[in-house]
Amino acid sequence: MKLISRGAEAKIYLKGNKILKERICKKYRERELDVFLRKTRTKKEAKLLSEVKRIGIKVPILFDVKKFLIEIEFVDGKKLKNCLNKNNYKKFCKKIGESVLKMHLSNIIHGDLTTSNIIVKDGEFYFIDFGLGVETKSLEQKASDLLTLYQNFKSLHPEFDCWKYFLLGYKRKETEPVLQVFKKMLKRRRYI
Ligand SMILES: Nc1ncnc2c1ncn2[C@@H]1O[C@H](COP(=O)(O)OP(=O)(O)O)[C@@H](O)[C@H]1O
Ligand SMILES: [Mg+2]
Structure with a gap:
């Protein structure tokens, strides 16, 4: 598993031909708010990936959703x-x-x-x-x-x-x- 990007909100790992996007804890945010934001953004991202795909726009295939993590297709472009x-x-x-x-x-x-x-x-x-x-x-x-x-x-x-x-x-x-x-x-x- 290889870390390929570390943004403000998430770490992106490449694992085979899959991407793991894990939303990381932000120390400056109050704990409960931090957990809430990471959870809701992870869920939202997974939901929108399916919705957008449904209307005929290309997005990475969604394989799995966990609490703070989504597993998606690695788009090799x-x-x-x-x-x-x-x-x-x-x-x-x-x-x-x-x-x-x-x-x-x-x-x-x-x-x-x-x-x-x-x-x-x-x-x-x-x-x-x-x-x-x-x-x-x-x-x-x-x-x-x-x-x-x-x-x-x-x-x-x-x-x-x-x-x-x-x-x-x-x-x-x-x-x-x-x-x-x-x-x-x-x-x-x-x-x-
Ligand atoms: N499905 C994917 N396929 C290929 N590269 C990806 C994929 N998802 C993320 N990346 C790479 O990781 C970077 C950061 O991912 P992104 O979802 O945009 O998170 P951030 O919130 O950190 O911008 C992207 O700009 C891209 O280079
Ligand atoms: Mg980005």
Whole structure:
């Protein structure tokens, strides 16, 4: 078993062709709250992996869920962050837009939409890291999903106009109200 990532919330181990994601204890959090957050985020992540799969978006196969740990398929690809380039970014960003559209139309919010949480394998996009996800119709929560990705595109991939192509996939009559809220949030942020 090999530790391949240690994030703020979790340790990620590679065990054969499986990933074990274990949510770790955060000393600065009060004990009960810490246990509650780790438990609920683990459960939420497992639940959303199944929901998102059901609506036809690629996610790692879920093998097992324990109290603070999920066992999922190892997706042997590359993080989107490391493979966006000038030749593929238009096509890739549009595809991401179509997937996020599907999630939002099903009232699923990813919660941490960044190019580090999307793995590209054989030309397919696998979404991971659903621990902060939510199921809600809330326009604000959908818009804040967009804001996270927008800022991620701006800061990590400033040389490409990712957003324009994302919108080609995402913008529909049904998502107009979300985009309105998103624009308001963006304006508010610029003046802070
Ligand atoms: N199913 C998976 N297949 C391949 N790599 C994974 C998988 N799950 C996680 N990883 C790797 O571990 C990193 C951290 O996992 P993630 O679920 O995003 O947790 P964190 O909350 O620490 O960001 C990812 O960016 C990715 O590199
Ligand atoms: Mg992550």
